[in-house]
Amino acid sequence: MQPRTFTHKRILLFGAPRALNREEFDRLLRAADITLADRYDADVDAVVEGRLINPLEQEELDRLYDSDKVVPLSIDAFEKTLCTQIEPERIMMSLKLTRDNERLHAFLQNPYISNDFFLKLLQLYDWKGEGFFDTDENRDVTAALIGRYYEHIERNHNVQYSTLGLMHLLRQTRRPRLIRVIGSLAPLRQAVGSNERQMRAILEALALHPDSDEPTLKHFIRQGDDALRALVATHPALSPALQQELAALNVPAVTTALVSNPALDAALAERLFADDALAETGYAHIALDDARFDKGLARHAKALAANPALTPPMQQRLFETGDEAVMTALAANPALQITGALMQTKIPAVRAALAANPAMTGEALTALAGSGCDAALAGNTASPAALLEQLYTRGDADVLGALAANPATPIDILQQLQLDARFERAVRTNDAFGQFIQRENIGWL
Known part of the structure; x- marks a missing residue:
């Protein structure tokens, strides 16, 4: 219903407005040239049922209902229409x-x-x-x-x-x-x-x-304080000027947070990376190009292996170092693309990192089952449902605990796990299970 429907009309209001105070309500009535009637008569164009209706008004309203003369309009509908005049x-x-x-x-x-x-x-x-x-x-x-x-x-x-x-x-x-x-x-x-x-x-x-x-x-x-500054230091839209301001504070925790910012200004990075400890942190996060990668490879290969900005050729070069720590960090990289090469290694730490990496395909994760990394597979959100169901049947406590916390675990398994006191807390704090309970509105068992 549009406001013009009521322009130059007489309205009978029972009770009071809801969304508007009375003064604002009256202002809008005047703006729309709407007159309030004292009582119902043939010239009343609409009856509005408001809130806080007193007993006498309620009796009159009931009579109008019974007479079938009018269909009262709710105050919510009337005010919503009236507010379009604002x-x-x-x-x-x-x-x-x-x-x-x-x-x-x-x-x-x-x-x-x-x-x-x-x-x-x-x-x-x-x-x-x-x-x-x-x-x-x-x-x-x-x-x-x-x-x-x-x-x-x-x-x-x-x-x-x-x-x-x-x-x-x-x-x-x-x-x-x-x-x-x-x-x-x-x-x-x-x-x-x-x-x-x-x-x-x-x-x-x-x-x-x-x-x-x-x-x-x-x-x-x-x-x-410095703790809040350290959080700001990681902000992806932090301008170079504000980065410089944070660096000038010379607070170790703030500077360490700053070098972990992928958008760290190139000139500032050049200066801060003169410190090996800061460079180790920075190379794991900073945006990469070939020159920056080459510069860090000799001394900071492990840090580079964790950087999600690595290109496939960069990942291949890191793999070719043959260093176990580098390959393990690479296997855990959320942007990993050279999974085939790493899958061929028999290094337990590398296989465990692959099993926990959500960048892996379901097929690759299934192939890792039974290789000593089942708990990592059970906690991986990329593990296919069939694999998670298979792991559940094995009954291993570490595996079951990982399943209880994994939002990808099928709901019927989570419902079973919440009945076990060992895993009840993990299931209750599992976001996927909480959403299921909320959606189905069935409450906790």
């Missing part, structure tokens, strides 16, 4: 001029405004120097933020009212603008040095989020 730019200007935090608070709880408008309003909200849940008003706004963007909120309403709800939201969302806005909120910026567990979890989730923007990362570097 003019965001005009309201933004009004709120900036009046600094009416009460009106802003009401808008932020309105589910019928757009996400774009919501984020603009959120940036205007005055948290009054308090945390996300320190006042009733702040709690309302934080709950509205989480409730609006949290995926499958209907399955977990309580997450709206937990400080950790923001951490979970940050971990699941890939909305760049939402991340930028959250990173700019006063309670977070004020708490950068906090050691409070829940707030710390939010800060860490933001520091690691790939969509965190430069102002947020810069604030964490300049106002945070």
Whole structure:
């Protein structure tokens, strides 16, 4: 139903609005030229059933129902239609001029405004120097933020009212603008040095989020502690200027984290890799070209073997070193492509690394069964279901424990394993089993 349906019309409202406060409700009625009637008569165009209906109103509403004269419209449907009359730019200007935090608070709880408008309003909200849940008003706004963007909120309403709800939201969302806005909120910026567990979890989730923007990362570097700086140092979008700023701190933990950043600036890498220990860490992560690979091969082959940026020719050259430690690191590389050559080796450590590597094909993993690496195969998410079922029948405790924690393990096996006290905890913390329980809504045994 479009707003113009009600333009110049008379509406009879029973009870009160829900999403809008009464003042905002009346404003929108005036904007749409809608008149509120005192009682029902032949000129009333629509009856709206609101909330908080008093007994006298309820009697009248029941009579209208019984008479079949009208089909009352729910307040939710009416307000949703009415809110399409909202003019965001005009309201933004009004709120900036009046600094009416009460009106802003009401808008932020309105589910019928757009996400774009919501984020603009959120940036205007005055948290009054308090945390996300320190006042009733702040709690309302934080709950509205989480409730609006949290995926499958209907399955977990309580997450709206937990400080950790923001951490979970940050971990699941890939909305760049939402991340930028959250990173700019006063309670977070004020708490950068906090050691409070829940707030710390939010800060860490933001520091690691790939969509965190430069102002947020810069604030964490300049106002945070070394542990937070070390997280920021690994951020894939960290600019060369901020990398230089972190390196200038000369904090070992921060510098070590920085050289593990695949996007480490080339000039900075050249300087930092003069330290052998830093080079060993850096060559396992840094983006590679032929020149950089050649430079590291002589002294840092093992580190290079773990680098996911290796090309197949680079992997072949590392294999040809014949070094057991190098081949073992290569066998564990998540970007491994020369599986055939490594499969021919009889080195137990190499075969165990291959068995645990999710880059392996199901056929190759099946071929490794019975070669002394069954527990690694049982924990590998790439192992085919038939192989996992075969491993389950063998009854080995280490294998069963790995199966219990593997999200690729067939659900019927997990259901059996949760009945064994040795593996119950691993099954309960298995994400795949948790999703199954949630989806089927059957509860824990």
